[in-house]
Amino acid sequence: xxxxxxxxxxxxxxxxxxxxxxxxxxxxxxxxxxxxxxxxxxxxxxxxxxxxxxxxxxxxxxxxxxxxxxxxxxxxxxxxxxxxxxxxxxxxxxxxxxxxxxxxxxxxxxxxxxxxxxxxxxxxxxxxxxxxxxxxxxxxxxxxxxxxxxxxxxxxxxxxxxxxxxxxxxxxxxxxxxxxxxxxxxxxxxxxxxxxxxxxxxxxxxxxxxxxxxxxxxxxxxxxxxxxxxxxxxxxxxxxxxxxxxxxxxxxxxxxxxxxxxxxxxxxxxxxxxxxxxxxxxxxxxxxxxxxxxxxxxxxxxxxxxxxxxxxxxxxxxxxxxxxxxxxxxxxxxxxxx
Amino acid sequence: xxxxxxxxxxxxxxxxxxxxxxxxxxxxxxxxxxxxxxxxxxxxxxxxxxxxxxxxxxxxxxxxxxxxxxxxxxxxxxxxxxxxxxxxxxxxxxxxxxxxxxxxxxxxxxxxxxxxxxxxxxxxxxxxxxxxxxxxxxxxxxxxxxxxxxxxxxxxxxxxxxxxxxxxxxxxxxxxxxxxxxxxxxxxxxxxxxxxxxxxxxxxxxxxxxxxxxxxxxxxxxxxxxxxxxxxxxxxxxxxxxxxxxxxxxxxxxxxxxxxxxxxxxxxxxxxxxxxxxxxxxxxxxxxxxxxxxxxxxxxxxxxxxxxxxxxxxxxxxxxxxxxxxxxxxxxxxxxxx
DNA sequence: TTTATTTACGTAAACGTTTACACTCAGCTG
DNA sequence: CAGCTGAGTGTAAACGTTTACGTAAATAAA
Numbered sequence: 001x002x003x004x005x006x007x008x009x010x011x012x013x014x015x016x017x018x019x020x021x022x023x024x025x026x027x028x029x030x031x032x033x034x035x036x037x038x039x040x041x042x043x044x045x046x047x048x049x050x051x052x053x054x055x056x057x058x059x060x061x062x063x064x065x066x067x068x069x070x071x072x073x074x075x076x077x078x079x080x081x082x083x084x085x086x087x088x089x090x091x092x093x094x095x096x097x098x099x100x101x102x103x104x105x106x107x108x109x110x111x112x113x114x115x116x117x118x119x120x121x122x123x124x125x126x127x128x129x130x131x132x133x134x135x136x137x138x139x140x141x142x143x144x145x146x147x148x149x150x151x152x153x154x155x156x157x158x159x160x161x162x163x164x165x166x167x168x169x170x171x172x173x174x175x176x177x178x179x180x181x182x183x184x185x186x187x188x189x190x191x192x193x194x195x196x197x198x199x200x201x202x203x204x205x206x207x208x209x210x211x212x213x214x215x216x217x218x219x220x221x222x223x224x225x226x227x228x229x230x231x232x233x234x235x236x237x238x239x240x241x242x243x244x245x246x247x248x249x250x251x252x253x254x255x256x257x258x259x260x261x262x263x264x265x266x267x268x269x270x271x272x273x274x275x276x277x278x279x280x281x282x283x284x285x286x287x288x289x290x291x292x293x294x295x296x297x298x299x300x301x302x303x304x305x306x307x308x309x310x311x312x313x314x315x316x317x318x319x320x321x322x323x324x325x326x327x328x329x330x331x332x333x334x335x336x337x338x
Numbered sequence: 339x340x341x342x343x344x345x346x347x348x349x350x351x352x353x354x355x356x357x358x359x360x361x362x363x364x365x366x367x368x369x370x371x372x373x374x375x376x377x378x379x380x381x382x383x384x385x386x387x388x389x390x391x392x393x394x395x396x397x398x399x400x401x402x403x404x405x406x407x408x409x410x411x412x413x414x415x416x417x418x419x420x421x422x423x424x425x426x427x428x429x430x431x432x433x434x435x436x437x438x439x440x441x442x443x444x445x446x447x448x449x450x451x452x453x454x455x456x457x458x459x460x461x462x463x464x465x466x467x468x469x470x471x472x473x474x475x476x477x478x479x480x481x482x483x484x485x486x487x488x489x490x491x492x493x494x495x496x497x498x499x500x501x502x503x504x505x506x507x508x509x510x511x512x513x514x515x516x517x518x519x520x521x522x523x524x525x526x527x528x529x530x531x532x533x534x535x536x537x538x539x540x541x542x543x544x545x546x547x548x549x550x551x552x553x554x555x556x557x558x559x560x561x562x563x564x565x566x567x568x569x570x571x572x573x574x575x576x577x578x579x580x581x582x583x584x585x586x587x588x589x590x591x592x593x594x595x596x597x598x599x600x601x602x603x604x605x606x607x608x609x610x611x612x613x614x615x616x617x618x619x620x621x622x623x624x625x626x627x628x629x630x631x632x633x634x635x636x637x638x639x640x641x642x643x644x645x646x647x648x649x650x651x652x653x654x655x656x657x658x659x660x661x662x663x664x665x666x667x668x669x670x671x672x673x674x675x676x
Numbered sequence: 677t678t679t680a681t682t683t684a685c686g687t688a689a690a691c692g693t694t695t696a697c698a699c700t701c702a703g704c705t706g
Numbered sequence: 707c708a709g710c711t712g713a714g715t716g717t718a719a720a721c722g723t724t725t726a727c728g729t730a731a732a733t734a735a736a
Binding site for chain 2: 070
């Protein structure tokens with residue numbers, strides 16, 4: 001079967017390729033009658049333009065790349081939803097790349113994307129990333145970038161984040177108000193700004209209420225989940241005075257539940273727990289988990305919106321376009337007072 | 339700044355574009371010395387080949403498309419993980435498209451993909467899809483396709499599924515053994531083969547144990563979750579004799595929990611619940627949910643493996659390459675006997 | 677009428693690769 | 707020494723679009 005491309009259409013209609021191309025783009029240079037003829041045949045033959053030829057010629061791919069640590073984190077799944085929604089509305093495609101929080105993978109992915117495969121990149125940085133030269137190099141390649149959630153502020157571009165500091169402050173105060181005095185903080189990673197912001201909110205809230213900081217109560221998570229559980233177990237056993245846990249990321253909140261169960265610590269009677277999470281089913285937990293819930297869908301949509309605007313207007317992205325959205329503290333039984 | 343492409347490299351090295359291209363592909367026609375010179379400059383200038391030019395010329399994009407209903411379903415998130423893993427290993431890229439279970443969107447996406455943007459497609463059919471002409475048309479466009487999980491057997495291609503019938507039969511028997519006699523079945527959709535298979539496993543298990551089928555106990559879910567909850571509420575109120583619920587999809591299991599709570603029906607004392615689910619945190623539910631857990635990651639990896647093999651060997655995919663993986667029934671307290 | 681403008685279309689170059697084919701020059705063979 | 711071989715490189719066409727430019731005919735302005 002002969003391929004159906006512009007040449008084929010042109011031959012069958014006795015027109016030039018140029019006219020057919022213009023007709024399909026609804027160019028004013030083509031008469032209405034010709035446009036009609038072309039469109040009729042195009043749909044009849046199920047013509048679909050070759051995306052690669054078009055991309056090559058126009059030097060734009062109508063595709064954005066999304067680089068995230070993992071897709072099994074519900075936050076990122078929701079964010080992708082928002083991204084895909086915004087992208088589809090403008091006729092853009094979405095390429096997904098997973099770093100698995102691994103620095104080397106992130107570098108390889110970014111390098112690859114510099115081949116012009118995408119018009120822009122949305123990125124949430126891997127927790128294993130320390131050096132950011134690979135990200136900076138995107139600027140030379142002229143590929144616009146917008147960070148979301150896990151950002152690196154030393155890169156001058158827009159970022160879409162949540163009010164991590166404030167919500168951590170608020171969550172910590174919530175634990176304090178519930179009577180907690182020895183609150184452990186489970187940190188996602190030292191490399192990530194969201195981790196640092198959340199830690200700072202926790203610290204400042206303690207300080208504001210006259211509680212001294214206790215470095216032993218701060219546990220930095222790793223990529224290895226079993227290791228996290230083990231360390232948390234050690235901590236809880238050595239420090240029976242712990243009466244509150246603030247997990248700065250969903251996975252660690254779940255680990256906290258498991259550890260409390262194993263050690264026979266009752267939630268919320270013995271220990272109150274609050275954690276960042278986007279899982280809808282936390283309300284079914286035993287007991288329902290008090291969460292800080294980020295507007296994940298909106299974050300994705302907003303980040304995509306900023307990126308696509310820049311891509312289409314061919315305008316550079318400045319840090320001033322950054323957006324901060326508010327998370328919500330949802331109180332459930334895991335922090336209830338007797 | 340001048341673009342760094344083959345032409346640029348060729349000029350700086352006083353070679354022809356052809357030689358540079360061949361050198362970078364490690365062609366035997368190029369002397370070792372030249373290869374070395376070319377490679378050195380390429381890395382020095384951070385040369386990255388233009389993916390679109392290459393795709394256009396070779397007529398292959400090193401990209402596969404993944405078309406799924408949603409990414410917020412944990413099953414699909416895990417499957418994407420498996421797909422991305424298999425794809426990356428072979429140097430392929432992954433485009434994600436979400437149908438949101440909407441037929442029209444699915445048609446538009448498939449039509450778009452026929453433009454040659456992808457070398458192959460992995461697909462889980464939308465529950466809203468009845469007619470499959472758009473899927474069949476992929477064959478004419480010569481784009482290989484592999485189904486996973488939500489398949490349409492009338493399309494002659496490979497499919498990766500789980501033993502839905504057997505695990506449903508087993509889950510139903512598990513409820514029967516726990517003493518249930520009036521088991522409701524929450525169905526995902528009448529359009530999907532997985533729904534039908536799961537329903538059939540439920541029916542046959544009942545029949546094998548001498549229980550008559552009761553159509554009133556079969557509730558077909560819709561895309562509207564609130565509606566599902568409402569209907570389930572009605573059902574549970576009209577039929578206080580219901581002592582078991584078998585949810586054929588995660589979302590409906592969660593809804594069942596909510597409804598039982600609202601109506602004050604205790605799990606597992608009054609009603610026992612089992613559901614398909616890939617959520618790891620079901621063990622934290624109140625009570626922990628007995629699940630049929632699908633090997634989602636393996637499903638994705640296997641489907642991608644079959645597809646990529648066909649793409650690389652330029653070989654058609656036959657239904658005989660289909661794979662059936664086994665799900666696992668994980669017993670937890672939601673089906674415990676007193 | 678001549679000249680300018682507009683309308684509708686065609687010609688051909690370009691995007692960056694890949695690759696069939698041609699070519700040159702050593703080093704051989706007979 | 708003519709003819710051949712093969713290693714290494716170059717020339718140019720091709721992939722399917724888009725688009726700057728050219729052009730012919732029709733219309734409007736002079």
